[in-house]
Amino acid sequence: MAELTLISESPVGLRPIIERALAHESSVVEIGIRQTEHRLRTFKRRYAMNTLRGIHFAN
DSSP states (O other): OOOOOOOOSHHHHHHHHHHHHHHHHHHHHHHHHHHHHHHHHHHHHHHOHHHHHHHHHOO
């Protein structure tokens, strides 16, 4: 496993900043997943495809 060491001269420390940044990025990923799921459902409805047929169609 890789290890990353961050050193800061700030009295507050980096942990809260990093935790907020990671939480934000996690939220962005979750939003992207929900948008993709919505687009996939829309596509399936529009073209009356199920996932397996869609995968076969794409290949």
